[in-house]
Amino acid sequence: MSKLPRLILTRHLAETGASTRPLPAAVKSGSLVRIRQGVYVEASAWEGLAAWQRYRLKIEAVAETSIVPPIFSHHSGAVLWGIPTIQRGQPVHALTTFRGGGRSRGGVRRHLVEPGMLDVDTVDGLLVTSRVVTVLDLAAAVPLAEAIVPLDHVLKPDNARSLPALTRTELLAAVAGRYSAAAERRVRAAVEFADARSGSPGESYSRGLIHTAGFAAPTLQHEVRSSTGFVAFADFYWRGSRTVGEFDGVAKYLSPEYLNGRTSGQAVVDEKLREYRIRATGLNVVRWVWSDLRKPGELEGKLAGAGVPRRRRGSRTQNRSGDTGI
Known part of the structure; x- marks a missing residue:
């Protein structure tokens, strides 16, 4: 992955005794971009980033400002794994086991999951759903045409990241008990339709x-x-x-x-x-x-x-x- 610009965190500035007072003025003048509360990046660096790179920075910003380390999932998990998806202004996606409501706020969409269904890996120091669960969760949440993009990708080896291909059997074995009956039917249909011969996300x-x-x-x-x-x-x-x-x-x-x-x-x-x-x-x-x-x-x-x-x-x-x- 190409190197991303450094995040500027207000808590880091405060810890080193530096003033945070100039930050709002820098945003107003256009020299800084505020990614989320307490997290900024230089505007010149931000402007040169592709959409997926900006999204990756938003994921890192959420990780830096969360009290409990988030478990990233869905489109966010896919970006961390280098799995292509179709995106349209996606929020950052993360899992929660808390049933108390209010799961979506501050640009983060939290998905309820039973503790026994957690399947978590670590990528670049961030917690993320496994590759299998990441693509299955996407297939349960998005239209078929969009679900095929990540599924086709994981059926092939990811040589750039030294990751082996997943098999249709592996994917289908992880479906049972994870989704509602309707979502499970969608996921199984998408997995069966996936094809490793597709040459690109497009x-x-x-x-x-x-x-x-x-x-x-x-x-x-x-x-x-x-x-x-x-x-x-x-x-x-x-x-x-x-x-x-x-x-x-x-x-x-x-x-x-x-x-x-x-x-x-x-x-x-x-x-x-x-x-x-x-x-x-x-x-x-x-x-x-x-x-x-x-x-x-x-x-x-x-x-x-x-x-x-x-x-x-x-x-x-x-x-x-x-x-x-x-």
Whole structure:
């Protein structure tokens, strides 16, 4: 993980005898950003952070200002584990075993859990639900299309963090007794639908929206061949309409992992040539990007226009906006 800026804590300043009186003026002038009560960060550093990095700082701010160490869960647990999610201004999520009410306040959403169901690990010195429980809790709380993103991710090894792949059996074994009957059905359906072949969070979210919209299930990572041999692997393929679907994430044009020594401009040209080769085999090609996934009905309209078959009548209501929390 890239290094995050240092948090400025009023209690630390007080402990060292430094004055905290300049802090409100610094916030007003724009040189500091107040993350939560008693926690600040330099505005210049804050402005350069991605959304998930800002969210990670909010998690750390909650940890620094809590009397009892929180157990982070759901989207917050996922960020700590490096598991991608779809986020839309999420609060910080943590567990509580207290039944007295008032569990959500100060930007923290607390989820009630029975003490016997706690399954906790430590990541970077912070308490967090286990990887298994983190993705299951998300599947119980969010729509199917969003639940698929973290589930697809954990079915593959996380080489960057030296974490092994989880198995569908492991996930399903942890479901019983943890949720209501309705939530358990949602979780089991999401786990069964998850697929390690999805190449990115965007592909996972796309696949979830494709399913929700009622389209026939595509073949993933389809090998496109011509009379002369291999052409490309396509993200999605529908044999019934001879259509290839391609999700265009920003990473393939910016990330060194995907560029492999090329410039961004070269990557754009190479991707265009790749599409020409696919079309030359007689296949249709439909492309979409994150902004299409954020617009209700946009992906559905693109696929319908290309003649992608449906298994049933779809609904545009589930295609909601979102960003990955990676």
